[in-house]
Amino acid sequence: MSSIEVIGGEQLKGELKIQGSKNAALPIIAATILNKGTTVLKNCPKILDVFYMVEILRSLGCIATWDGNTLYIDSTTVTSTKVSDDSVQKMRSSIYFLGALIGRCHEVTIAYPGGCSIGKRPIDFHLNAIKKMNVIQEFEDEEETILHCYTSGITGNDIFFDFPSVGATQNVIMAAVLSTGTTRIFNAAREPEVIELCDYLIEAGARICGKGSAYLQVEGVKNLNGVEFTLSSDRIVAGTYMTAIAATYGEALLTDVPLKNLDSTIRILRKTGCNIDISNDNCKISSVRRPLPIELLKTQPYPGFPTDMQSQLMSILCLADGKSTIMEGIFESRYQNVPELVKMGADIELEAIGNKAIITGVKHLHGAIVDAHDLRGGAALVIAALTAQGTTVIREATSVERGYEDICRDLNSLGANIRFCSENVA
Numbered sequence: 001m002s003s004i005e006v007i008g009g010e011q012l013k014g015e016l017k018i019q020g021s022k023n024a025a026l027p028i029i030a031a032t033i034l035n036k037g038t039t040v041l042k043n044c045p046k047i048l049d050v051f052y053m054v055e056i057l058r059s060l061g062c063i064a065t066w067d068g069n070t071l072y073i074d075s076t077t078v079t080s081t082k083v084s085d086d087s088v089q090k091m092r093s094s095i096y097f098l099g100a101l102i103g104r105c106h107e108v109t110i111a112y113p114g115g116c117s118i119g120k121r122p123i124d125f126h127l128n129a130i131k132k133m134n135v136i137q138e139f140e141d142e143e144e145t146i147l148h149c150y151t152s153g154i155t156g157n158d159i160f161f162d163f164p165s166v167g168a169t170q171n172v173i174m175a176a177v178l179s180t181g182t183t184r185i186f187n188a189a190r191e192p193e194v195i196e197l198c199d200y201l202i203e204a205g206a207r208i209c210g211k212g213s214a215y216l217q218v219e220g221v222k223n224l225n226g227v228e229f230t231l232s233s234d235r236i237v238a239g240t241y242m243t244a245i246a247a248t249y250g251e252a253l254l255t256d257v258p259l260k261n262l263d264s265t266i267r268i269l270r271k272t273g274c275n276i277d278i279s280n281d282n283c284k285i286s287s288v289r290r291p292l293p294i295e296l297l298k299t300q301p302y303p304g305f306p307t308d309m310q311s312q313l314m315s316i317l318c319l320a321d322g323k324s325t326i327m328e329g330i331f332e333s334r335y336q337n338v339p340e341l342v343k344m345g346a347d348i349e350l351e352a353i354g355n356k357a358i359i360t361g362v363k364h365l366h367g368a369i370v371d372a373h374d375l376r377g378g379a380a381l382v383i384a385a386l387t388a389q390g391t392t393v394i395r396e397a398t399s400v401e402r403g404y405e406d407i408c409r410d411l412n413s414l415g416a417n418i419r420f421c422s423e424n425v426a
């Protein structure tokens with residue numbers, strides 16, 4: 001497995017453009033199945049998770065080719081409705097093909113996605129909703145690991161979510177756009193990536209209203225047409241780099257930043273004492289002071305503070321001038337970074353009640369050999385390593401490549417002393 005080596009102490013300075021959004025790209029790539037034409041997807045990030053989704057598209061009979069960051073998908077012909085177990089185990093976002101294939105082909109066979117290091121991540125919300133749309137769901141095997149869903153025709157229905165699940169909302173939308181009748185979704189997820197999926201589908205001819213609100217209405221249409229669509233830039237990558245610049249007392253300009261989707265992240269980063277000046281799609285981040293602690297930071301569904309930025313904030317709060325508390329409100333085990341940060345000298349205690357992490361700031365962190373347990377945790381360890389005295393090696397770095405096109409290239413361009421090593425350090 002690969003690793004990332006960082007020699008800490010450099011202040012990040014310069015200018016950097018933010019890549020396209022992973023979490024907008026993944027559901028839209030699946031949704032291309034719904035139109036029997038060609039999709040031109042611009043500003044598509046070249047990351048592992050996107051490559052995995054493209055592999056699945058091709059296994060279903062679609063044609064997909066790249067030209068730079070533009071992905072050309074021809075989904076005129078779909079020759080299979082089976083998503084391989086290997087694909088699902090490699091990447092749980094393949095669950096988006098549940099809604100897309102049942103929407104287009106009225107059938108799908110897909111392995112039950114396992115959990116991952118941040119939580120069990122069940123799909124009960126997805127299945128309970130789609131069952132209400134005249135879809136029969138059976139397990140193909142005794143171990144109940146392979147799901148076979150089929151229908152004589154999808155009928156719209158009222159769907160009530162107990163929790164505004166991003167993926168379940170997106171899957172119901174995809175199942176509903178070519179259905180008979182109307183589907184109303186109550187307590188829908190409001191994340192920007194849900195809005196972007198709606199934008200893509202509306203551009204292709206779908207009838208969706210209420211995007212961005214907790215109430216969505218999808219009126220089924222007969223067909224969708226191919227479209228050209230430009231993905232927005234990635235709000236979590238932008239937030240990650242903002243945090244890295246602030247943590248290293250740097251001063252840098254980020255361009256092509258999805259500022260309208262970053263309100264809560266910018267508000268929290270400003271609370272740590274860094275300066276963030278925004279104009280159009282650019283923002284300048286600088287910090288000249290030790291970070292301020294945050295009394296209580298709770299991760300919540302959008303527009304609350306995003307869980308995908310929790311680990312990154314934990315890294316900078318390890319250096320704050322005082323005590324901070326984080327409450328992870330979305331996933332049950334998203335503190336995998338804590339033992340790794342403690343190896344670097346951080347002072348963090350976990351409290352099971354309230355799923356809390358109590359961080360007492362220290363003057364500095366020191367280099368160590370640490371392990372990345374998940375995508376955002378790995379990126380957060382890079383932030384910690386940039387501030388640390390000495391050298392840090394982050395093993396299992398492939399997880400970072402799942403969401404960041406080239407974190408070493410990006411941070412090198414801002415003056416960081418960071419490199420990718422193809423072999424893990426012993």
Ligand code: EPZ
Nearest residue numbers: 023093121122123124125126165166167168308330331375
């Ligand atoms: C999406 O995951 C994102 N992934 C995640 O980003 C993000 O953290 C998450 O939304 C929350 O914002 C993509 O967009 C590809 P959920 P998703 O369904 O759709 C529970 C990253 O780093 N739940 O809103 O899986 C679930 O266990 C990734 O880019 C059920 O119980 O998130 C979790 O506790 C990490 N049953 C909570 O809901 C279900 O059927 C939120 O999950 C579905 C979800």
